[in-house]
Amino acid sequence: MTEDKPSKCGYVAIVGRPNVGKSTLLNYLLGQKISITSRKPQTTRNQVLGIKTDGNTQIIFVDTPGIHSSEPRAINRFMNRTAAAAVNDVDLVLQVCDRNRWTEEDDLVLSAASKSAAPVALVINKVDLLDHPDQLLNFAETMTQKHNFTGVFPISALRNKQLDTLDDFIADKMPEGPHFFPDDQVTDRSERFLAAELIREKIVRQLGDELPYTTAVEIEDFSLQGKTLHIAALIYVERDGQKRILIGEGGSRLRSIGTDARKDMERAFDSKVMLKLWVKVKSGWSDDLRALRSLGYEDR
Incomplete structure (x- = not known):
């Protein structure tokens, strides 16, 4: 940690409906795998903290299960509770959505994210799968009418595209304060x-x-x-x-x-x-x- 800059540390909740790429995004932001991924929705079941320390700045990412409208079993209700609670007491919320696909479950996520006192940024993932750039522009414009997002970031987590811009934005939003975890720790999980x-x-x-x-x-x-x-x-x-x-x-x-x-x-x-x-x-x-x-x- 350099002496001339104050230390920064904050929590970032990563939320979204199932299968939009939240865990893949977390793994790429951390530079290593701590959250499991698959093409199947609802792969993530638990809240997982991913800890990234870069010089004076420590970012604690909260990966969450996908919020979904159906709650047929206790485990589904547990996953929804876990995801909704993640937006409490964080410094930034990242809502991840899938390129030009917005569903009722995305609205459910946005409703939960909007209850946070923290700013909410929209991360539009999988943009590498779009057929034409105009699709992204039209979609992003529609999304900005839904909510006053603090930023809109088109990315491809899987292809590692445009993540540097998002990374810099997140670091900039972290408040001054001491680091909560040792600088070499990458997760709170055993x-x-x-x-x-x-x-x-x-x-x-x-x-x-x-x-x-x-x-x-x-x-x-x-x-x-x-x-x-x-x-x-x-x-x-x-x-x-x-x-x-x-x-x-x-x-x-x-x-x-x-x-x-x-x-x-x-x-x-x-x-x-x-x-x-x-x-x-x-x-x-x-x-x-x-x-x-x-x-x-x-x-x-």
């Missing part, structure tokens, strides 16, 4: 949590159509033995048929999920990883508040 999320990401990516939202992961062992990290995880599903799909013929699907997750874990933890996976049927876990708490889904 390595056990990240390990469980990496496993769940591979399940969603490989079996999203067959098992969209019916799995949860619990880490039973996370221990360093010599130079090898030993991780044992239990994957919960709700029905026997889902267990068969997840295991696959001769265990092939479970092995594939384990292999992909282990590679990501070795990069994330900078260690050789020995990963063991089991599958267990826990009927109705996604609509059972006690089960959700036992699996780590708690309001923070």
Whole structure:
């Protein structure tokens, strides 16, 4: 931290409807992966803090589940509560939307974001998929009539386009104050949590159509033995048929999920990883508040 400039530190909530690229944006702003991603909506279930320290400025990003209008199960209600609460006590809200697509769920997000005392900026993601620049101009003009956004930023989080401008804007909005976290810390979540999320990401990516939202992961062992990290995880599903799909013929699907997750874990933890996976049927876990708490889904 340089002596001639005061330190700055603030919180930034990243909100949006499901599948607009919030977690991808967070990972690119941080320069490393802490939030899982997939093409399936509602991949993110928990609030995750991503911490970026650059010289005198520390930015604490709050990644949230997508706000959605349907709340059929307890886990859906939990996700909506988590996302809506994220706009409280932050210094900036980033509402992420998908290029020229605005839905009723985007209006729901904007309604929640507008209740924050913090300024709200609009981040228009996936602009690389637009056919013509005029589409972006027309869409941006329509959006500015919906709300007095403090800024409108067209970006592509996946292609890393125009993120520098957004990055500078966020840093400029941070208030003066001491850093809340050590400068080398990148998330408030434990390595056990990240390990469980990496496993769940591979399940969603490989079996999203067959098992969209019916799995949860619990880490039973996370221990360093010599130079090898030993991780044992239990994957919960709700029905026997889902267990068969997840295991696959001769265990092939479970092995594939384990292999992909282990590679990501070795990069994330900078260690050789020995990963063991089991599958267990826990009927109705996604609509059972006690089960959700036992699996780590708690309001923070």
